[in-house]
Amino acid sequence: MGHPLGYIGTDIYSRYHRMNGANVLHPMGFDAFGLPAEQYAVETGIHPAITTEKNLETYKRQLKAFGFSYDWDRSVATTDPAYFKWTQWIFLQLFNSWFDPDRKVARPISELIEDLEAGHLSADGVMWQNLEPADKARYIDSRRLAYIDEVPVNWCPALGTVLANEEVTSEGLSDRGNHPVYQRPLRQWMLRITDYADRLIDDLDLVDWPASVVAMQRNWIGRSEGANIVFEVDGDTPPIRVFTTRPDTVFGATYMVLAPEHDLVDSLTAQMWPDGTKPEWTLGIDSPADAVAAYRLATSRKSDRDRQVDEREKTGVFTGTFAINPLNGERIPIFIADYVLMGYGTGAIMAVPGQDERDWEFAEKFDLPIVRTVMPPPDFEGNAYLGDGPAINSGFLDGLEVEAAKARIIQWLEVNGHGEGTITYRLRDWLFSRQRYWGEPIPILHGPNGELRGVDEAELPLRLPEVDDYRPASMDDEDADPMPALAKADEDWRLVEIDGVTYTRELNTMPQWAGSCWYYLRFIDPDNDERMVGREAEEYWMANGGVDLYVGGVEHGVLHLLYARFWHKVLYDLGHVSTPEPFARLFNQGYILADAFTDDRGVYVDAADVKLNDGVYTYNDEEVTRVYGKMGKSLKNSVNPDAIFAEFGVDTLRLYEMFMGPLDTSRPWSTRDIVGVHRFLHRLWRNFIDEDTGEVLVSDEPSSGELQVLLHKTIASVSGDMEHLHFNTAVARLFELNNALVAEDRVPADIAAVFPRLLSPFAPHISEELWHRMGKEGSVVTAPWPHHDEELVREEMATMIVQVNGKVRDRLEVPIGITETEAVALALASERVLAHTGGADPRKVIARLPNVVSLVV
């Protein structure tokens, strides 16, 4: 459980809408697969299902203590077999679908087979009829949205599992636990999220989300337009395809670089160094093959983190082979270097040092020629020139500006068969296998000849087997393939016989994010045994383009929200849900911040036990360092809600958290400030109840005059604030009304009827109590939200400021409908104004009535 700030926010919003007669679905669920539960199981040997169950009870108890109005009948846990049955079912939907690139939608795989058999499509250019059955199966498997592929993956030895790109931080460490991550090729389950890249970008226009999250998603998907260019290579090696966003600079390509892991490296590496090989190109090694092998080994030993150190020197080695620049026929040397990444574009680049800083750096270090193909401005100082300008040294492109040159060269490439315009994404397919125990088993069977078979839907849920040890199997050889924890299951789980064929179960489990990709759908219809979610219920609740309000932390800006959108779109394409996007409105709540403390090892210590003496913080008499961060378990700086409840009560805590600032802003916790809201509640109580006698101090008479106006203004502004989640200002308005009541002997009847209702979303307990003491019918929770009287809110007088030469010189009370002539006359007659105008006629008069008269003299 994170800090409850966001939960308080949705609870208030839900209660407000219920009082307005809305049918509110406000659920809470538990994403309980994953590392914490598993690690606890490893340590204690207790099955994670048992500890998970216990934790859920604790969480529920704590959440209930906050007075949250969740519909507990709709609660789900991703670890519940009745739930993950459908997570597995969705996986099978992915497995049984393909992405139709023409229609840009997912379709059942059976339709691909039909199209192939009918001859509408070919299998990568080969007639379907000409394929052997095994090749047909292999082709079909390669087209599925869930497919197995050998790709460079993020291998985290400390966690014993592979990780998705999204789970690796920019420092090259695991998102969970900060362990180093290494690249290595492995056969793993992948989900084809990249096919959805364009739709994941475009459909961000359909949702009401914070700009920052929209930017993060666009950034992560990283669409970039450019061209693929094909370079022929000396000898009998196949040509090399490069991706570039600057095809206009191709005349300046003076060498070429492949990623060290590139497929063609072996076949193009020369037998011996050709004439003219410079010494710095060879690592001092006699043969190209040895030099390349040495460089590749060195690269593979580096963790992602090492590869990303800031002051990175360019390194690389010549392959001994040349490519031909298709534009000018120049022979250019081919290098491998780790500044080119296998996972982006084609894993190969044409290097244009004149217009690329990285290439410039490499060219200088390796003594390679540099040709400018864009004319820099005369005052340009520096190396590579990235800006706009006319093309030079570029044959038929000379004189064209960058954009025009790009269009021209792409046309040339396409006409002459040397390449084509294309789009590349930073986003990569979602690595979906984990070697951990505590996750959803992937419902796939492997046949004796490598054929894949989905577990029958009737067999779902596929439960986890019992094992003695929940750890992924450890390996002596660090290069050995990771061994999933499920490999330790008994044979009667692992092996399945169908029609006399023995299949092996898939031993990987799904990643943490699988269950949370679709839980919002299950809340709609949590007990449905027939379907993931009933069609009618889904259409009813998702009618406004998805979930009406999703409050969560920005930390899900990429991971969870991207994955969930992807799954949702697949389900949409297959007709299982009715909206293209899952979450219509997203709101990021801020964090509660607090001091945290680390000891000399950099380990967090319990902030509650840190003492301050003479400006020095100590823990167990050891000096500790003060840091500042998000309140929570990981920094050990939580304020225990139970202690706050005991001292101030739940209503105070709820109000305090809302009053501290806007919901989307992080703010420091300050126990000192709590007394403010606590005083408010006491004052409210004293306004309504005589503390000595318990008498209810409510008058039979309604309010009048200013107090009545204040009441209606309060109703108006609190209601407006509720819609916009401006809870801090709503609370401030309630403070003002409450303060105004202090001077009254008794609370006027109309105010007494309204105040507990306005307050009840924030402080439900005291509101309910007052409601009952006043003898009102039913619960304040079901009382209708009050409405203000427009007539009473409308002002009759306004304060008009009078400016002389831009400075405020007087303030006058004027009727709201004052005419310009009257206003100006009044302004000019003001003594304070006269003191500054000297009685002279103004040169210019601007009136914005009834607020401003501005005079220029």
Next chain:
RNA sequence: GCCCGGGUGGCGAAACCGGUAUACGCGGCGGACUUAAAAUCCGCUGUCCUUCGGGGCGUGUGAGUUCAAGUCUCACCCCGGGCACCA
């Protein structure tokens, strides 16, 4: 480096479309009640000058637009977040 946010009193923060900057709360100061304290209630609380009428200056810095700028434009500084050898 690129992309998002943000910078307002001693502190948390308000200020809708450019129109009274600092609502509301905390803290501080003064007063009432009390033997006293707590609690409560009342008043003051941006800053400088003041003949007590007022006046000058104030929303990170510097320019600009405007009768008028916390709000719009440009440049810069600082803080937070995301991405980063992505061709």
